[in-house]
Amino acid sequence: MLYKPVVYVTRSLQEPGPTLLSKYCHINMNDSVIPISKRQMVEKAKEVDAIVCMLGDKIDSEVIYSAGNRLKLISCYSAGYDHVDLEAATNKEIVVTNTPDILSETTADLTFALIFAVSRNVVKGDYYVKNAKWKFGWTPDLFLGTDVYGKVLGIIGLGNIGTKVARRAKGFEMDVIYHNRTRRYELESKFGLRYVDFHELLRRSDFISIHVDLNKDTYHMISFDELKKMKNTAFLINTARGKVVKEKDLVRALNKGLIAGAGLDVYEEEPVSRESPLLKTSNAVLLPHLGSATQETRSRMAEMAAMNVINFFRQIGPLHRVN
Ligand code: GLV
Numbered sequence: 167m168l169y170k171p172v173v174y175v176t177r178s179l180q181e182p183g184p185t186l187l188s189k190y191c192h193i194n195m196n197d198s199v200i201p202i203s204k205r206q207m208v209e210k211a212k213e214v215d216a217i218v219c220m221l222g223d224k225i226d227s228e229v230i231y232s233a234g235n236r237l238k239l240i241s242c243y244s245a246g247y248d249h250v251d252l253e254a255a256t257n258k259e260i261v262v263t264n265t266p267d268i269l270s271e272t273t274a275d276l277t278f279a280l281i282f283a284v285s286r287n288v289v290k291g292d293y294y295v296k297n298a299k300w301k302f303g304w305t306p307d308l309f310l311g312t313d314v315y316g317k318v319l320g321i322i323g324l325g326n327i328g329t330k331v332a333r334r335a336k337g338f339e340m341d342v343i344y345h346n347r348t349r350r351y352e353l354e355s356k357f358g359l360r361y362v363d364f365h366e367l368l369r370r371s372d373f374i375s376i377h378v379d380l381n382k383d384t385y386h387m388i389s390f391d392e393l394k395k396m397k398n399t400a401f402l403i404n405t406a407r408g409k410v411v412k413e414k415d416l417v418r419a420l421n422k423g424l425i426a427g428a429g430l431d432v433y434e435e436e437p438v439s440r441e442s443p444l445l446k447t448s449n450a451v452l453l454p455h456l457g458s459a460t461q462e463t464r465s466r467m468a469e470m471a472a473m474n475v476i477n478f479f480r481q482i483g484p485l486h487r488v489n
Contacts, residue, residue, distance in 0.1 A: 183468030274330035280429030320371030323378035
């Protein structure tokens with residue numbers, strides 16, 4: 167590769183990303199923890215051959231169409247790419263790549279962290295002890311939760327992450343049902359899963375875990391009507407995308423006790439606004455989009471995002487294209 171492409175990295179990237187990139191490219195990296203503004207993104211996109219972007223960066227049609235002809239590649243440091251206008255990128259012949267599957271096990275772990283946090287009062291218990299509220303030692307009815315083993319887990323979306331959640335659930339002796347665009351017969355027999363229609367999944371599950379991409383079919387797939395169909399003892403877990411759930415309706419369902427609780431890692435708007443009524447709910451555990459947040463996984467993602475850039479310009483090696 168004689169020409170060294172110029173790459174803009176929108177937030178600091180874990181090693182080995184920067185080291186790999188700097189062997190083959192000129193890197194320009196925003197080292198700040200603060201995301202760049204839309205205006206800065208528009209300006210940067212005109213000056214570089216490739217962008218390595220993060221989930222919070224909105225690479226919409228304005229950024230893409232004002233980029234001129236230099237920008238050839240958008241490498242997403244994430245599995246999801248709903249923050250990039252794929253149609254506009256494709257029209258401008260800009261290749262978009264992502265970091266698929268390598269974060270699935272880690273995100274499935276966090277899904278279980280939320281399942282246990284909501285059902286066994288992990289967060290409330292921690293607050294209670296640290297705030298010196300625990301006065302009487304072992305207490306027969308202190309923070310009684312609900313069992314996870316033996317319960318019905320309903321998985322919406324049996325892709326890479328959903329499958330890993332199903333496998334873990336079997337270890338906890340859960341009865342796993344799923345709904346997916348297409349039936350996954352091989353996984354049904356491998357893990358003992360049962361395919362059900364969406365409404366049966368809503369009605370029968372004790373825990374529902376969402377693992378679909380965000381697209382026009384999944385936007386607000388769970389709103390008040392769906393929440394009303396759930397058991398009032400059931401929990402909703404979302405580690406996929408916030409906009410799959412209509413948050414206003416979820417808050418209403420939580421406050422009215424239509425469902426027992428929710429464990430969320432993703433939101434309609436991120437970060438969640440200080441005014442969001444979700445913050446006032448007593449039966450939701452809220453995390454700041456940590457699904458893939460382990461040292462090991464973020465470093466594998468950084469390597470893959472960097473290699474997607476390098477392989478694209480060298481025209482050899484695998485490229486995780488999404489368009
Ligand atoms: C995380 O949400 C990702 O898509 O990588």
